[in-house]
Amino acid sequence: MGDILKKRIEYLTGKIAPEDTLKKLEQECEGILKQYKCNKTLIEENEKRVLVERVRDSYKKILTLGVAYNTENSVYYKDELLFVIAHEVLENNYENYYNLESVEHTNWWQWEIGYPLLLNDILILFYEKLEKDLIDKIIDVTKYFLPDERYLGNNPVAMHPSGSPLRSATGGNLIDTCKIMFLRGALLNSLEICQKAVESISETLEIISEKNVETLSNRDGFYADGSFIQHGFIPYAGTYGNVLLSGIAEIIYLVDEKLRKKIDTKKICERVYNSFEPLFFKGAMTDIVNGRAITRDGNDHQIGHEVINSLLLLAHGVDEENRVKLLEIAKRELSLDKCYLYTEKEKRAIFYNLSKDVLKNSKIKVKSYSSEVKCFNEMDRVFYRNREFAIGLAMHSKKIGNFETFNGENTKGWFTGDGAVYIYSKGDEYIDYWKGVDFYYIPGTTEIKMEMENIKGVESSVENMPKNSVAEGYGDKDSGVAYMDFINWNGKLSSKKNYIFKKTGMVYLENYITGEGEVYSTVANMRISNLKNKTISIDGKPMKDTFVTGEFKEISLGNLIYKFYKSEKINLEIYGEEENRFIKIWIDLGVNPINYTIAWEVIIVV
Numbered sequence: 001m002g003d004i005l006k007k008r009i010e011y012l013t014g015k016i017a018p019e020d021t022l023k024k025l026e027q028e029c030e031g032i033l034k035q036y037k038c039n040k041t042l043i044e045e046n047e048k049r050v051l052v053e054r055v056r057d058s059y060k061k062i063l064t065l066g067v068a069y070n071t072e073n074s075v076y077y078k079d080e081l082l083f084v085i086a087h088e089v090l091e092n093n094y095e096n097y098y099n100l101e102s103v104e105h106t107n108w109w110q111w112e113i114g115y116p117l118l119l120n121d122i123l124i125l126f127y128e129k130l131e132k133d134l135i136d137k138i139i140d141v142t143k144y145f146l147p148d149e150r151y152l153g154n155n156p157v158a159m160h161p162s163g164s165p166l167r168s169a170t171g172g173n174l175i176d177t178c179k180i181m182f183l184r185g186a187l188l189n190s191l192e193i194c195q196k197a198v199e200s201i202s203e204t205l206e207i208i209s210e211k212n213v214e215t216l217s218n219r220d221g222f223y224a225d226g227s228f229i230q231h232g233f234i235p236y237a238g239t240y241g242n243v244l245l246s247g248i249a250e251i252i253y254l255v256d257e258k259l260r261k262k263i264d265t266k267k268i269c270e271r272v273y274n275s276f277e278p279l280f281f282k283g284a285m286t287d288i289v290n291g292r293a294i295t296r297d298g299n300d301h302q303i304g305h306e307v308i309n310s311l312l313l314l315a316h317g318v319d320e321e322n323r324v325k326l327l328e329i330a331k332r333e334l335s336l337d338k339c340y341l342y343t344e345k346e347k348r349a350i351f352y353n354l355s356k357d358v359l360k361n362s363k364i365k366v367k368s369y370s371s372e373v374k375c376f377n378e379m380d381r382v383f384y385r386n387r388e389f390a391i392g393l394a395m396h397s398k399k400i401g402n403f404e405t406f407n408g409e410n411t412k413g414w415f416t417g418d419g420a421v422y423i424y425s426k427g428d429e430y431i432d433y434w435k436g437v438d439f440y441y442i443p444g445t446t447e448i449k450m451e452m453e454n455i456k457g458v459e460s461s462v463e464n465m466p467k468n469s470v471a472e473g474y475g476d477k478d479s480g481v482a483y484m485d486f487i488n489w490n491g492k493l494s495s496k497k498n499y500i501f502k503k504t505g506m507v508y509l510e511n512y513i514t515g516e517g518e519v520y521s522t523v524a525n526m527r528i529s530n531l532k533n534k535t536i537s538i539d540g541k542p543m544k545d546t547f548v549t550g551e552f553k554e555i556s557l558g559n560l561i562y563k564f565y566k567s568e569k570i571n572l573e574i575y576g577e578e579e580n581r582f583i584k585i586w587i588d589l590g591v592n593p594i595n596y597t598i599a600w601e602v603i604i605v606v
Contacts, residue, residue, distance in 0.1 A: 004186040004194070007254050008124050013071045014349020018356075021349045022074060028347075029068045029076055032061045036085055041092050052110040055097045059118040062086040066125030071349070083129050086122065090134065100144055103157040107407055108165065112152055113176045116142035120183040127187070139184060149177035149200050161406075170220035171230045172240030174204050175247035182251055198255065198262050204244055205267045219399075226274040227378035228289070233401040233460065235379035235394075237275055238290040238303045245276065246310040252317035260317065268314065269322040276307055277329050278374040279383055281390040282427030283308070283337025288381050288392040288420075292403075292410035299431045301340035308333050308342070312354040327364045334359060335366050339428035373475025373501050375482070380417075382473040382482045384501045388606035391506050392422035393444070393499055395471035395484045401460030402489060412439035414458050419471075419484045419497045420444045421506070425559060425604055429530050436580040437525060446486070446513060446521040446589070446598070448493050458489045466491070478503050492516040505560075505603045513589060513596040521598050523562060524555075525584040528574070531558030536583055538572070546574040555585060559606070565599040 009015075017025060035042060042058040049057075065086055068076040076082055104111045119142055123135055145155050152158075152173060153165025160167070169177045178197045185193030208221045219232045230240035248268055252260060279286050284300040285307050293303065308330050315326040334342050334355060346352045358364055371386040380400040382393040396402040396417040403413035410416075421444030423429065440452070457464060466487040473482035484497040493515035500507040513519065528534055536543040537556045549571045555562045562585065564570065569588045576582045589596050 001186045001189045001191070001194070003256070004183075004254050005124050005127060008121070008183065008186070009070050011250065011253060011350055012121060012125065012348075013067050014353060015071070016073050017071050017349040018352055020343060021347055021352045022071070024347045025064070025068055025071065025349075026075060028064050029082070032065060033081070033085075035061075040088060042085075042089050050106050051097075052106045055093060056110055056114050056118065058089055058093065059115065059122065062089045063118055063122050063125070066122055070125055083126060086126055087130070087134075090122070090130075090138065094134075094138060094141070099141055102141075104145070104155075104159040108153065108159050112146045112155075112158075113173065113180065116146055116180045116184075117176065120180060120187065123187055124183065135187065139187060142180065142184065146177060146180060149174065149181040149197055152177070171204060171228075172236070172243035172247070173230075175201065175244045179247045179251060182254070186254075194255075195259065195262070198251065198259050201248060201251065201263055204248075205264060205271060222271055222275055223376075223378040225376055225378055226278060226374065227376040227381070228275050229379055229400075230291075231404065232462070233399060233465070234291050234404045235289045235376070235381050235400065236291045237279060238285040238287075238300075238307070239293045240291075241275065241289070242285075242303070242307045242310055245272070245307065245314070249310050249314040249317070253313055265314075265318045266322065269318055269326065272311065272314070272326065272329075278372065278385070280304060280307075280329070280333050281369075281385055281424045283333045283340060283342075284424070284427060284430070286383060286390070286392045286422060286424070287430055288383065288394040288422055289379075292405055292413065294413070294416070295410045295434050299340070299433070301337060301427075301431060302345070304333060304337070305340065305342060305345060308355075309346075309348075309351045312351060312358065316354075324364065327358050327361070328367060330355075331358045331361075331364050332366045337427065339426070339431060371477045371503075373473070373477075373480030375473035375475055375480065377472045380471040380484075382475070382480070382499070382501075384475065384480060384506070386478070386503070388425070389505075389604045390424040391501065392424070393473070393482055394420045394422070395482070395497075396460065397469045397471040397485070398465050398467050400471070401465070403459060405459055412452070414439065414452050414489065415442040415445045415447055418442070418445040418447070418488065419486055419499075421499075421508070423560065423602065423604070425606075426530060426532070429526065432580060433527060436527070436576045437582060438575065438584060441522040441525045441584045441586055443522050443524050444497075444499075444508065446493070446495055446497075446510060446519065447488065448515055448517040448519055450517065460489075464489075473499075475501060486510075488515075493519065505601065507599075507601045509597075509599050511595070511597040513598065514594050515589075516592055518591050519589040519593050519596075521587045521589060523570075523585040523587065523600055524557060524560070524602075525582060526557055526560075528581040528583055531560075531583075533558060536572075536574075543572060543574075548572045557583060557585075559604060561603040561605060563601045563603065565601070566597070568598075 065082040069082045158165035181197035228237040228241040230236035285304040311326045311330040315323045373384045380395040384391045402417040471484040480501040482499040486495045495513040498509040
């Protein structure tokens with residue numbers, strides 16, 4: 001077990017950190033030490049953040065100290081003060097926040113997964129210095145809240161929004177619990193615990209065939225068409241999917257040859273090629289599979305960055321053929337991303353070094369994207385990607401939810417799954433997008449004008465899923481079609497949506513639009529700074545005012561040309577803060593439309 005602990009420290013520190021990541025690490029430590037002088041607990045007083053998050057932040061800070069303490073070329077290497085601070089915080093949090101008398105509140109995840117993940121690594125980093133009694137009592141607490149990797153809510157004080165805490169761990173959550181148990185086993189010198197955790201990995205890689213669409217049970221995981229679902233009905237490859245991918249990669253990195261044979265590494269590579277690789281574009285992981293994470297600090301490139309890290313790590317634990325394939329994907333995305341430079345952002349030495357190695361390895365070739373309209377029908381998503389651009393489509397139906405909001409995240413995501421269209425060309429289209437966009441105007445969606453803030457029941461649940469709604473797509477290399485039988489969240493608006501993918505872009509046809517109230521359909525909503533040459537023209541003439549309305553045939557937003565095939569009222573408006581300005585285009589359909597039709601095309605000039 002000592003080898004696992006040693007390997008984990010090497011994973012967390014990189015052992016010898018390159019100058020770029022070392023500088024970031026030491027600056028972070030310097031900030032923590034300054035905070036400690038004023039606040040020995042390292043728990044910030046911040047009314048905007050709930051207590052469980054601030055306690056977790058304090059653990060993250062001493063984890064950072066632990067990394068510096070074990071980084072051999074750091075000025076803080078084996079610095080006794082760092083150990084003293086970590087020890088004090090561990091004791092304080094045990095006494096006041098996380099112990100055998102604690103009761104879950106606010107968010108179950110922190111108690112059963114978030115805290116244990118951090119505490120395992122902290123105990124490993126300071127293992128040689130910490131008293132056995134402290135290690136044992138902290139492990140006893142994590143064991144109390146998570147006694148078995150197969151189940152969540154498996155403790156006397158568990159909570160869950162459903163009201164039924166005890167449930168099977170699935171997908172990304174199951175891999176998190178496996179990782180917790182595996183490292184717990186290493187700390188307790190128990191091969192049996194480690195082996196059991198490794199054996200539980202296999203079920204997350206199986207293709208789901210038996211599922212219950214009515215109750216949405218047994219839905220989490222991978223599907224034959226590449227779909228990945230979490231929480232029963234939300235597409236989540238970019239977030240929970242990568243938690244699964246990275247967790248398995250970390251365990252493969254740590255285990256010896258005997259335990260590694262218990263993990264089907266070829267199967268995990270197959271999942272990468274079918275469920276992750278097709279969703280990349282220029283280093284970003286498309287937001288159509290990022291769920292409520294779209295509104296977190298960060299962006300689709302940061303999520304893509306994390307998936308790239310998983311591929312780099314996984315590549316060192318698989319056979320040669322798959323190693324080369326994984327590294328080719330990683331190198332391609334690193335090379336194509338001109339918007340979110342990897343080496344400027346990456347703080348962890350191991351990934352910084354792995355990325356540098358693959359970029360300078362001439363044997364690993366960068367291959368261009370092959371054109372494909374990839375249809376993920378089990379999760380109502382379509383992603384068309386070629387060498388020059390990509391178009392994502394996010395739909396919902398009787399089996400997939402319209403959006404998810406939780407813990408204050410994505411509270412305005414009402415329409416992001418209503419047939420929303422995501423267009424990528426330069427690659428930076430969604431960096432800072434969700435920080436300033438008007439969520440009432442999501443491209444590709446048709447809605448009823450009404451105040452949505454604080455309305456309950458907008459988010460899909462098992463009880464309110466539209467029972468007859470269907471969404472699906474079919475495609476090949478350069479062309480494809482998608483269809484959505486759209487019913488809005490309150491059942492007062494319906495239509496038939498059709499999307500036709502072409503080499504030049506996409507045709508949008510929506511007919512039988514029937515609704516109660518004032519209805520509008522959004523064509524585009526883009527950050528002006530992302531437009532090529534920042535140009536906007538209407539029927540060949542520059543847009544001069546911040547609001548324009550009329551009947552137009554063609555509107556150009558940078559290198560995107562929108563053609564309209566019907567005479568109807570089209571509106572353009574420039575809005576937003578000076579540094580984050582947007583242009584939105586929408587069509588007014590009037591009040592109580594019956595069987596209305598909209599038709600437009602977007603041509604992406606490359």
